[in-house]
Amino acid sequence: MEKPIPTCQHGQKMTWGKSTFEYDEDGIAVKVTDIPAWICHDCHDVSFPPGTSQQLITTIRELITATKRAKIKNIPLYEYYVKAA
Numbered sequence: 001m002e003k004p005i006p007t008c009q010h011g012q013k014m015t016w017g018k019s020t021f022e023y024d025e026d027g028i029a030v031k032v033t034d035i036p037a038w039i040c041h042d043c044h045d046v047s048f049p050p051g052t053s054q055q056l057i058t059t060i061r062e063l064i065t066a067t068k069r070a071k072i073k074n075i076p077l078y079e080y081y082v083k084a085a
C-alpha cells in the first residue's frame with residue numbers, strides 16, 4: 001500500500017529520512033539518533049510514523065529510570081552510548 005507523503009505545517013512535502021530526538025528531565029539528557037521519520041528540510045518539522053512516538057517515549061522513560069538508579073548508587077557514569085541494530 002502506497003502511503004501518502006505528509007506535508008509540514010507550512011504545506012511543504014516532507015522527505016523520508018532520519019531524525020534525532022532529545023529529551024531532558026531532572027538534569028538527565030537523553031538523545032536518540034537515527035529515528036526513521038518524515039522531515040521538512042525547510043522548517044525542520046518532523047513527523048514520526050504511527051507507533052514511533054509511543055515507542056520513543058517508552059524507551060526514553062526506561063533510560064531515564066535506569067540512569068536515575070545509577071545516580072542513586074553513586075556510580076560515576078555520566079554519559080552512555082547505546083546502539084541497537
Ligand SMILES: [Zn+2]
Nearest residue numbers: 008012040043
Ligand atoms: Zn516545512
